[in-house]
Amino acid sequence: MTQGSNALATHRLRRTALACAVLALAAAQPALAQDANPRDDRFTLRLSAFNPSADLRLGLEGDATSDGETAVFSDAVDFDTGDEWRPRGALNFRISDRQSIGASYYDYENDQDWSFGGGSVDPGPGGPVGLPAVDASGRIKFAMASAHYEYAVVATPAFEWGLGLGATHLDLEAMADVAWSATDELDAGNTGFREGFDGWSPALHTRVTWRPADRWRVDLDGQYLNANWGDFIEEDGHFERAGIVVEYLVTERFGVHVGYDWFRLKLRDTYAGTIVPPADAGLSDIEWSAAARTQFKVHGPMAGVTFRF
Numbered sequence: 001m002t003q004g005s006n007a008l009a010t011h012r013l014r015r016t017a018l019a020c021a022v023l024a025l026a027a028a029q030p031a032l033a034q035d036a037n038p039r040d041d042r043f044t045l046r047l048s049a050f051n052p053s054a055d056l057r058l059g060l061e062g063d064a065t066s067d068g069e070t071a072v073f074s075d076a077v078d079f080d081t082g083d084e085w086r087p088r089g090a091l092n093f094r095i096s097d098r099q100s101i102g103a104s105y106y107d108y109e110n111d112q113d114w115s116f117g118g119g120s121v122d123p124g125p126g127g128p129v130g131l132p133a134v135d136a137s138g139r140i141k142f143a144m145a146s147a148h149y150e151y152a153v154v155a156t157p158a159f160e161w162g163l164g165l166g167a168t169h170l171d172l173e174a175m176a177d178v179a180w181s182a183t184d185e186l187d188a189g190n191t192g193f194r195e196g197f198d199g200w201s202p203a204l205h206t207r208v209t210w211r212p213a214d215r216w217r218v219d220l221d222g223q224y225l226n227a228n229w230g231d232f233i234e235e236d237g238h239f240e241r242a243g244i245v246v247e248y249l250v251t252e253r254f255g256v257h258v259g260y261d262w263f264r265l266k267l268r269d270t271y272a273g274t275i276v277p278p279a280d281a282g283l284s285d286i287e288w289s290a291a292a293r294t295q296f297k298v299h300g301p302m303a304g305v306t307f308r309f
Contacts (some may be wrong), residue, residue, distance in 0.1 A: 041308035048304030050088040052108050055297045062290025086254050098152040108298050132183050138176035145169045148205040164205035171198040192209035202229030215249040237267035255306040262299040
């Protein structure tokens with residue numbers, strides 16, 4: 001082989017090596033981008049302290065009809081309870097890059113006392129009427145446990161959007177004890193109230209995750225279920241929940257997080273009947289119908305630690 005031929009072969013070899021290097025560098029770019037946000041963790045556990053407050057609203061609206069005339073009635077009462085720190089836990093197991101299984105549990109419990117010192121009211125000609133002193137104590141307990149399967153519709157190193165389907169179990173209990181003193185018109189007495197339900201239901205789930213930097217992570221997730229989907233409760237209604245968590249990894253496996261959670265349970269039930277006045281009252285039968293509405297809302301901040309393995 002001549003010297004010119006050797007030079008030409010060497011030049012071609014260099015060009016081929018350079019082309020291979022360029023192709024290798026281009027192929028490595030996705031891997032380098034992936035390394036910017038490593039996701040070698042399969043298991044995530046978040047332990048939090050949740051500081052919720054609760055709002056309970058009871059409402060009644062309806063109408064009554066007699067002799068072709070209709071009267072409409074409506075009333076509602078609101079109860080606000082104080083804040084109390086409660087434990088909360090959430091875990092996630094990543095099956096693959098797009099599939100995962102998650103579960104969470106949290107509860108709420110609050111005790112409240114109310115007192116009324118008594119007094120009197122003067123309705124008119126009959127003179128004043130005494131009002132008893134009243135002492136009441138009540139408790140509201142709520143617990144929710146859920147598990148779901150999720151598939152990431154969008155999965156990039158910096159952004160994910162997942163949709164899921166799972167099951168949610170709810171347990172709600174309300175109780176109150178009331179005692180009143182005697183007056184000229186009323187004997188002293190007491191009574192108790194207990195109401196509660198528990199059940200499960202299929203639930204829809206969604207999550208959005210944003211990783212703006214290697215150690216930062218922002219999660220937004222939500223759930224929805226309808227009261228008629230499972231054996232949750234006989235009333236019509238639905239449950240909805242939303243939360244946000246901002247997490248910072250102190251080390252590769254340990255982090256801290258803060259967030260805010262909000263959920264609401266809305267129920268509606270209808271009633272109807274007929275009131276038959278005494279024969280000597282000279283009144284026609286009264287047809288009535290009413291809708292009772294209940295709204296229970298819990299919301300508050302949370303903070304805790306994260307473990308990733």
